[in-house]
Amino acid sequence: MSRLTQTFFARDTLTTAHDLLGCLLVHEVDGQRVAGRIVEVEAYTGHDDLASHAARGKTPRNTVMFGPPGISYIYLIYGMYQLLNVIAKPEGVDYPAAILIRALEPVEGLQFMAARRTGRRRVEWTSGPGRLTLALAIDQSLNGIDMTAPGSPLYFEEEIDVPGEQVQTGPRIGINVSEPWQSMPWRFWLRDNPFVSRAG
DNA sequence: CAATAGATTCACT
DNA sequence: GTGAATCTATTGG
Structure with a gap:
């Protein structure tokens, strides 16, 4: 597994x-890897993107969108949900841009996720930008x-075959993680194109 | 200032 | 399908 470097993000936003589709998003918490395969992204690109937080200029919240690639942009929406973006744009350009991570497939740390998403089916653990x-x-x-x-607790990895994980099932966490699993479709969102789907 | 909309999710009908 | 939860930023008087 190799961590995506700045070269990956120092390219055209779209x-x-x-290319982020199919990659892993990894969060290391207390030395444990919790990760999911990216299946849905949405691009916000440039000054002329009216859907972007940065459409009306720099504010304290959106400042990182104007900065260099590879940086996280995480903000609170509707007073309750955190949404994760990563900055992607060619090095040295002066326009704001970000990619919203909209959905994952759970891959590693399933037990961790299950504990944080009790009462929900596995397919719903990470099927939305606020859920993931x-x-x-x-x-x-x-x-x-x-x-x-290197050493950042939150990062992306190139997708390589990740072995399935054995996870405890049963009443203690209230979720049967052995339920049949169906892969999610890959989707790429842009403002004017609802989405472009790609085979997973 | 007050009102409102928002890159959303959840419980409920 | 509808409404509530409730922070940030913008719009309007």
Whole structure:
């Protein structure tokens, strides 16, 4: 497994977003890897993207969107949910851009996720931008960090075959993680194109 | 200032 | 399908 470096994110925003599909998002918490395969992303690109937080200029919240690639942009939405973005743009350009991570497939640390998503079916643990941050324990304390730096607790990896994980099932965590699993479709979102789907 | 909309999710009908 | 939860930023008087 290799961690994605700044070179990966120092490219065109749309290209980078597309290439993130299938990669792993990893959060190391207390030495444990909690990770999911990225199956849905949404790109926010440039000054002219009216859907972007940065459409009306720099504010305290969106400042990192104007900065260098590879940095996390995590903010609170609707007063309750944390959404994770990563900055992606060619080095040295001056426009704001970010890629929102919209959905994952749970891959590692299933027990950790199950404990944080009690009462929900496995397919719902990470099937939404607010859900995946809950499952992986990602919040604003990680905002603005360099996700490409060695030692960073939050980072991306190239996807390679990841062995299935044996997880305790039964009443203690109230969820049967052995339920039949069906892969989620890969989706790439842009404002004017609802989404482009790609085979998983 | 007050009102409102928002890159959402959940419980309920 | 509808409403509530409740922070940030923008809009309007």
